[in-house]
Amino acid sequence: MCSHRVLKSPNSYAIAWIAALPIDRAAAGAMLDEEHAAPIGFNRHPTDANVYMWGRVGDHNIVIASLTSGVYGTTSAATTASSLLASLPSIHIGLLVGIGGGVARPEKDHDIRLGDVVVSQPSRTTGGVCQYDLMKAEAGDMRDRSSFLGRPPTVLLNALASIQADHERKDSKVPCFLQDMLERNPKMGKRSKQNPGYLHQGFDNDRLFKASYGHTLGPDCRGCDTADEIQRDLRDTTDPEIHYGTIASGNTLVRDAILRDRIVSDIGEDCVCFEMEAAGLMNHFPCLVIRGICNYADAHKNDRWKRYASATAAAYAKEFLAYIPLVEVQETKRALEELHLVKQQIDGLQQTMVVAQATIDSMRSDLRDDHIRRRICPPAPSTDTSHARMLCHEGTGAWLLESPVCQS
Template sequence: MASRNSLDSPDSYAVAWIAALPIERAAAEAMFDEEHAPPTGFTRHQIDANRYTWGRMGEHNIVIVSLAAGDYGTTSAASTASSLLASLPSIRVGLLVGIGGGIARPDDDRDIRLGDIVVSQPDGTAGGVCQYDLIKAKPGNRRERKGFLGRPPTVLLNALASIQADHERKDSKVPYFLQQMLEKYPKMGKRSKTSPGYTHQGFDKDRLFKASSGHVSGSDCRGCDAAGDVQRDPRDTTDPDIHYGTIVSGNTLVKDAAARDRIIADVGEDCICFEMEAAGLMNHFPCLVIRGICDYADSHKNDRWQRYASATAAAYTKELLAYVPVAEVQETKKALEMLQSVE
């Protein structure tokens, strides 16, 4: 990469991209068309311990930030976002990009596979993200949902409508961006004992189990009973599919099929993914949530697909940004103002 330019002002950055994990951040930074040095005149607010990476994707100048190492969940995400806005009041839209647990229901037209991409899209009463640990038990075993979170900025919802229409006619650019990433950073494609690499892990490593089929101990599913496999039609390409719907978020890592199915029944929406940060952001920071699927939120969960899923989510985000007009971002209310009007 050429020597890094520095933009004249931190106000040149209107888009913030939040990653929870270092592997998610690596995938995000690999999508930059150009990396920047910190902008002239940038001063960090005294409460802000975040570390930023600056750069450009297409026409957008973007700042990337991740949560502190080993620190994830809704509270950590909220403090990262509030520190970010204290130092960068010019930010107008947010993107929360990384990995999540897929809620696959092949019989109900939700054939979600590992490496696929899910995007939070408002639906009826839901703002695209629902906080599942805010569900209240009511008398007579009825449950009431408390935790629907704010909608993403309109400029991002308009971009979703455009990209969906385009994908009806043309293939997604995600495979192209993944290929570009591997050409630019060959190390990301290499597999080793410690890192499976940012590439598709093979159809044979993507098994969906019936909820009743528990995991047999071990770091992978070699010992798990094949009778518990859910039979799915083979896919003829490793290119990821993209799914839109409600993402469920909360502070508990869901890796138990019975708990997963109970939460889905409580939420009562067409949920497609579990994750752990969005609920901390959505009422503090107007953003869209984009997740690559790395497991099925059950006891068979392992880390093999995490890097590839980080990469597919980042590649989709880069593709989506091309549908977001820079001028419209500039007309969007600053995130800080949105926050103050909510409060």
């Protein structure tokens, strides 16, 4: 791989790849076809604390931006995106690539395994990401989404449709990219007690337990009862599978299976993953979210699969970039312009819903008042009260007929 090539202008970079963790950044860097030094004329915004890596993947010049080490969550991601666009207004589109907790439901044909890749895909009710810790409680223990998150730009959705169609006919290139990564970066394939490497961690170390079963004390699941383990069909390959659906995002790390399943029931059956950054980006930097699965968002999580999961996500991102035509990137509005339009659309949607709710509330109030009036003051066939009096037993209801409401 060629290193330290210098491009003449920051405007040569139109795609941003955001990585939350150092291991995500390492995996992203390992996927570059060519590494660059900072471009000539790059002036970092005074408030920009991001760490950048520059390079090329296929036809695209890419800038990789990572969050401040040790500071995670939706707010940190939003700050990273805002700082990125302040320093690089030339950016058109973005990818958020890293690790997450999978929502595995093999009994419902959602057979997500550790090391698999999940990708945010818009549905009828979401833009592909839902912020679960901004969902408000409603009557009957139901919950309502109180936030609106934007959709990825059209150029990304078109590429998503294309790669899905191709994967119906032929295998993903993710395994090839993983092998190439290890050949070019031998250290990433070395195992140690502290660092299990960017390698598949073995089927024996991928165990899914019933939601009601908590983790036995210890750094791994060797002490956990196999009687409470969910048995799944053995895969005949370690190649990761790709899943598409809604990604649940929030500032609270989900490590409880019962809570996980409760949130999934609120969001919907297409929920495939939990993570902690995407919700902070979608309305600040519309992008596609790609996550490698390193745990099941339960009490059994550990760090063993993190590096491999970050590598599978990065490998999918590299394959995905090949489906984005360079000319379509240049024709797409810059992220700052797209952000302004997204905010306008969200504001308009929120305003429409406020007006609609006010109209519904007013109609309900009118109907309720009319119903009450009809109950206490039935329509009379004449100007006297004889009809109403016939509906009452003798000696009852006189106070209603004499009330001011009936006189009005």
